[in-house]
Amino acid sequence: MTWNRHFKIDILIPAHNEEDALPVLLSEIDREPVRRIVVVNNASTDRTGELAREAGCTVVDCETPGYGMACLAGIDYMRKDPPDILVFLDGDRSDHPRYLADLCLPIIDNEQDFVLGSRVKGKAEQGSLTVTQKFGNWLATTLMNFFWKTDYSDLGPFRAISWESLERLGMADTNYGWTIEMQIKAATAGLRLLEIPVDYRNRIGISKISGTVSGVIKAGYKILYTIFKYRFLAGPLPRQSKAGASS
Numbered sequence: 001m002t003w004n005r006h007f008k009i010d011i012l013i014p015a016h017n018e019e020d021a022l023p024v025l026l027s028e029i030d031r032e033p034v035r036r037i038v039v040v041n042n043a044s045t046d047r048t049g050e051l052a053r054e055a056g057c058t059v060v061d062c063e064t065p066g067y068g069m070a071c072l073a074g075i076d077y078m079r080k081d082p083p084d085i086l087v088f089l090d091g092d093r094s095d096h097p098r099y100l101a102d103l104c105l106p107i108i109d110n111e112q113d114f115v116l117g118s119r120v121k122g123k124a125e126q127g128s129l130t131v132t133q134k135f136g137n138w139l140a141t142t143l144m145n146f147f148w149k150t151d152y153s154d155l156g157p158f159r160a161i162s163w164e165s166l167e168r169l170g171m172a173d174t175n176y177g178w179t180i181e182m183q184i185k186a187a188t189a190g191l192r193l194l195e196i197p198v199d200y201r202n203r204i205g206i207s208k209i210s211g212t213v214s215g216v217i218k219a220g221y222k223i224l225y226t227i228f229k230y231r232f233l234a235g236p237l238p239r240q241s242k243a244g245a246s247s
């Protein structure tokens with residue numbers, strides 16, 4: 001028996017040249033509880049889009065590169081017929097889709113609004129998180145926890161959020177600041193937050209960010225800039241609504 005009967009759960013996968021990883025990942029996803037998988041084919045020059053379509057996914061083409069750009073394009077597409085819960089999942093098969101129920105059930109049970117998969121609390125396969133990635137995660141979450149009194153341990157990409165909560169956040173980042181922007185805004189909006197441990201694997205295919213010097217510098221800079229922007233430059237942040245649920 002499936003754990004989900006009544007909720008519309010969509011998965012958004014931003015994918016840039018993931019033809020080797022994506023079909024493997026898609027074959028691992030239990031489709032029964034999922035209404036729709038939207039793959040945002042982001043400036044790919046390989047067969048990513050074609051393979052996603054063949055696997056029964058909805059494909060949204062987005063020519064402008066950038067992780068956040070791909071997420072924004074997917075969300076914009078979904079507004080025509082939004083889900084109840086949106087799950088973000090990378091296309092490189094680093095995450096185990098077997099955690100889907102653990103991410104969604106606290107939202108289905110109306111106990112949480114936003115559930116984040118923490119690779120720090122789970123087991124990360126050797127080599128799947130580089131030393132710089134671990135340090136960057138630690139620094140970013142420590143700063144975030146200090147400034148916004150949160151209890152984050154990771155900036156993991158595998159996460160679920162209720163659609164209503166997501167829309168309140170007014171997400172805007174077009175590249176590497178996406179995950180941290182969502183976490184900061186979730187805190188200021190007073191969303192009920194939960195981290196669950198998730199295991200993490202080595203990606204299939206060529207590393208695009210964490211394994212390249214330029215990727216690490218650009219991502220590191222953007223993540224830190226996003227923290228300082230929302231803390232000191234007074235970027236517009238969502239506030240807790242009067243009826244807002246907070247834990």
Ligand SMILES: Nc1nc2c(ncn2[C@@H]2O[C@H](COP(=O)(O)OP(=O)(O)OP(=O)(O)O)[C@@H](O)[C@H]2O)c(=O)[nH]1
Nearest residue numbers: 014015016042065066090091092207208209210211
């Ligand atoms: N790098 C990059 N990834 C994108 C882009 N658009 C979508 N993606 C996808 O976003 C997800 C995360 O990117 P990854 O390259 O896995 O980033 P990472 O996990 O930090 O680092 P590596 O796995 O080592 O490359 C993957 O599914 C990418 O295919 C983009 O413009 N640039």
Ligand SMILES: [Mg+2]
Nearest residue numbers: 090092094203
């Ligand atoms: Mg990756």
